[in-house]
Amino acid sequence: MLRCEYTLPGRTPVDQPGRFVLGEVIYGLEDAAPLIRDEIPVLGSHMAADPSEVRTERWTVDQPIRGTGTDNGLVYSFTDDFLFCAGYIPEQGLFTEATREAYTAVFDLVERLGYPSIFRMWNLIGRINADNSEGLEVYRDFCRGRAQAFELYAAQGEDMPSATGIGSRGQGVAFYFLASRSAARVNIENARQIPAYNYPEQYGPKPPSFARATYLATGDQGLGTGALYISGTAGILGHETVHADDLDKQCRVALENIEYLISRRNLSGHGVPRGYELADVTQVKVYVRHREDMPAVRAACEEAFPNPMDIAYFNVDICRSDLLVEIEGVIA
């Protein structure tokens, strides 16, 4: 079973009996190229505005690590069932080609190592709302390269990972993902929102390549037990941003989107015989565009998620310049 925790700065890894560290991502004060440290793949991205926001996202497993390596700029580690992998696309004037190449290296690696099911991916993007050297927004430039790689190497919609594409305070694109060898997996969409991979062209030359959530079976009871990975979710209905100038309302729509996404009604429509409430989400990350909005977002999230094991807040930009807040989570 795969688990994640957000550890506080300075907290040394607690040795949990029978658990092994698969990978770590430092949401920190600087970018740090992916590397293997003490046999653990580690990636650092400048996501924290000050030391109090620094968190380490640590993925642990209850199976021994079978191997660790570097390949084509990627660092990775794997068990019999799971692969963690991280990479970095350096800052450039145009991201399309570099992104396509990085994602091509990803598809190539998972194929070779035998973990073809990439079920959750994060992209931490510097200057996300700024223009590239041709006047195209960096996020849209990134999405174009990513979509080209998905068109070439992966099946469409139903095989896309749940994902996050969020601003960082650094440069370039730090990315990491989780893949599985063979676990049964279901991609979940949300009737309140059109699939992101079908967004119309007004949001960029190629739509974002991700599913709203992925459900991964754990154990041997088919889809009866599993973990749910919820993509970064914002105040979008259909394909449109709603309440562009109203933080409270946007935050509420984002929470309602997640609430519906994880509900029995939605999951059973996708063949998953489960239903969840916001109170079931155990790991939450919240991204807030304006620093002065953080107290209000904190209050709303603490009420919505009364007992998460971990909740972390970051003051960063979001993929559309009219989005003020975004929320993601894990139910495991």
Ligand SMILES: C=C(O[C@@H]1C=C(C(=O)O)C=C[C@H]1O)C(=O)O
């Ligand atoms: C908020 C949205 O998209 C964001 C961008 C993503 C990406 O490009 O991978 C994934 C989820 C969100 O972080 C959305 O389109 O609803």
